[in-house]
Amino acid sequence: MDWSWLPEYLPRFGEGLWLTIQLLVYAIVIGMTLAIPIGLAQVTGPRPLAWLAKAFCTVIRGTPLLIQLWLIYYGVGSLFPSIPGIRESFLWPVLRDAFPYAVLAFSLSVAGYEGEILRGAFRGVPKGELEAARAVGMSRFQVLRRVWLPRALQNSFPTLTGEFILTLKATPLAATITIFEVYGVGSIVRQETYKIYEPLLFVAAIYLCLAGILVLGFRYLENRIPQPSRS
Amino acid sequence: MENALELLALSPPGWGGNLLRGLWNTFLIAFGAYILGLALGLFGAFGKIYGGPVLRGVLTTYTTLIRAIPELVLILLLYYLGTDLLNIALTSMGFERMDISGLWAGIYVIGFVQGAYSTEVLRGAFHAVPYGQIEAARAIGMSSFKAHTRVILPAMIPFALPGLANLWLIATKETALLAVVGFSELALLTKQAAGATKAYFLFYVAAAVLYLMLSLTSQGLFSLIERYYRRGQPQQG
Numbered sequence: 001m002d003w004s005w006l007p008e009y010l011p012r013f014g015e016g017l018w019l020t021i022q023l024l025v026y027a028i029v030i031g032m033t034l035a036i037p038i039g040l041a042q043v044t045g046p047r048p049l050a051w052l053a054k055a056f057c058t059v060i061r062g063t064p065l066l067i068q069l070w071l072i073y074y075g076v077g078s079l080f081p082s083i084p085g086i087r088e089s090f091l092w093p094v095l096r097d098a099f100p101y102a103v104l105a106f107s108l109s110v111a112g113y114e115g116e117i118l119r120g121a122f123r124g125v126p127k128g129e130l131e132a133a134r135a136v137g138m139s140r141f142q143v144l145r146r147v148w149l150p151r152a153l154q155n156s157f158p159t160l161t162g163e164f165i166l167t168l169k170a171t172p173l174a175a176t177i178t179i180f181e182v183y184g185v186g187s188i189v190r191q192e193t194y195k196i197y198e199p200l201l202f203v204a205a206i207y208l209c210l211a212g213i214l215v216l217g218f219r220y221l222e223n224r225i226p227q228p229s230r231s
Numbered sequence: 232m233e234n235a236l237e238l239l240a241l242s243p244p245g246w247g248g249n250l251l252r253g254l255w256n257t258f259l260i261a262f263g264a265y266i267l268g269l270a271l272g273l274f275g276a277f278g279k280i281y282g283g284p285v286l287r288g289v290l291t292t293y294t295t296l297i298r299a300i301p302e303l304v305l306i307l308l309l310y311y312l313g314t315d316l317l318n319i320a321l322t323s324m325g326f327e328r329m330d331i332s333g334l335w336a337g338i339y340v341i342g343f344v345q346g347a348y349s350t351e352v353l354r355g356a357f358h359a360v361p362y363g364q365i366e367a368a369r370a371i372g373m374s375s376f377k378a379h380t381r382v383i384l385p386a387m388i389p390f391a392l393p394g395l396a397n398l399w400l401i402a403t404k405e406t407a408l409l410a411v412v413g414f415s416e417l418a419l420l421t422k423q424a425a426g427a428t429k430a431y432f433l434f435y436v437a438a439a440v441l442y443l444m445l446s447l448t449s450q451g452l453f454s455l456i457e458r459y460y461r462r463g464q465p466q467q468g
Contacts, residue, residue: 062400062446063439064407066418071435078431169301176411183303196311204300204308211299 005193006202009185016185017206019099020171023181026103027171028164031110036149038111039118053115060112066173068109073101073177102174106167113163121156122148154225161218165211182206235433238424246424246434253420254441260337260409260416261402267342268398272349279354290350297347303408309340310412333414341405345398352394357383359390389460396453403445417441 041053060068080086080095094100125148133143153160172183180188186203190196239247275294278286297305313336318328331339360383368378410419421438425431 058447059439059443062443064404064418064442066407066410067421067435067439067442070418070422071432071439074425075432075435078429165299169299172301172303173408175303183301186304197308200304200308200311204304207301207304208296208299 001198002195003198005189005195005198009189012180012185012188013182013202013206016180016182019174019179020168020181020210023099023102023106023171023174023179024164024168027106027110027167030103030107031167032114034107034111035114035118038115039122039152040144042115042119043122057112057116057119060109061116065105065109065170066176069102069105069173069177072105072108073098077101098174098177098179102177102179106170106174109170110163110167113166114160117156117159117163118152121152124155125151154227157222157225161214161222164218165214168210168214169207235430238428238430238433239437246420246428249420249424250417250434250437250441253415253417254445256334256414257403257406257416257418257442258445260334260341260406260414261399263334263338264341264345264406265399265402267338268345268349268402269395271342271346272353275346275350276353276357279350280357294347294350297344298351302344302405303411305344306340306408306412309343310336313339333409337406337409337414337416341402341409344405345402348398348401349395352391352398353387355394356387356391360386389457389464392453392457392460396450396457399449399453400446403449404442407442 038053038056041049042057043050045053077095086092086095129147129151130143133147134140138146171181174181175184175187178184183203186199189199193199237245239245239250275290278290282290314331317331322328364382364386365378368382369375373381406416407418409416410422413419417438421434425434428434
């Protein structure tokens, strides 16, 4: 084992780590924002909307994330230049960069998987609680904001945090569309130093630490969520 | 539209045949890896349940590490480690160095990863079997081995099936990652077809449809199997 390359590449790993964290946070925040209406639509939405949400979850969960990523970056991305005048528009710098495509792909993936989990969670909230909330005079939106959503998130929190770890483990896929996050930097090291194991082990160790920190953080949050006494 | 059909035609110059061959490779790798994963999982689960502290420690390290490190990193690590170890073993025994074919390497790599998840699924299923059934089997005089093959394993199946069905779906999707290492399964062949024809959107959509069909068919089959194994059990919900 030869680690003499490490000091030279450490700053780039720092940049890569920052990209990984950005990607993860964007994906989770945007994905969850989408997942809530997707889950809700499947439980109470009108028939076409529920069907649409269900189809979205099935497609996202039934195809590999790598294909979704490539479809969005290479597929959709290759359609944009054919739109006349787009190269001059203010959108072009965003459309040319790979990062927004990765954020979009990962967010949609989170939305699909978590939407399915939230569907179960929304359905699992006892009806009596919702009726009680209506009975004390809350509007439907107030019921959702004060009772239904908090209860659903509370019940599904452990499952959701497990899914977020899976999202972290999927972020290296972004390296295949030229985003040099931690794994991508590791690939650069492998190409430039002709070493196989050291960079991979180093990358693995970084992900191990990240996963560990996330698990501890989520456990701390989970303990702070008040649990209803279980009978 | 006509152009799209031409590109997807089954015989060259269309790329449809290539995609289907990729799908078949994907299926083969996923199937082999799934079986290997189940074997490893069975060993791992019973090792965790009955093993001594050393075996348990090794297995816990295995399942924890595999489940915490990204699959892409694992695939590369296992691929290089596997070929290196194999070649060291071969050369020390006086054989020639050899390259493992893509299919077997893919099966070994994904199977090794699947094994960690199978271990946890099967271990959970074992603990879900009511203990009275195991005691009853022993009480009527079955040997420990017989109690396992006749009572415990069959009783584990309904509990393990949902998890195992999920693992199969994960296996089919995980094979796509092998494209990064250069195995010619569906994802890589799609990338090649898209690169050669510049019809990126068309081919990635086609690949997504093929993967989706594989997933949906598998889901249907698994729900049939599950219904079969749940016969005679009280209906839930």
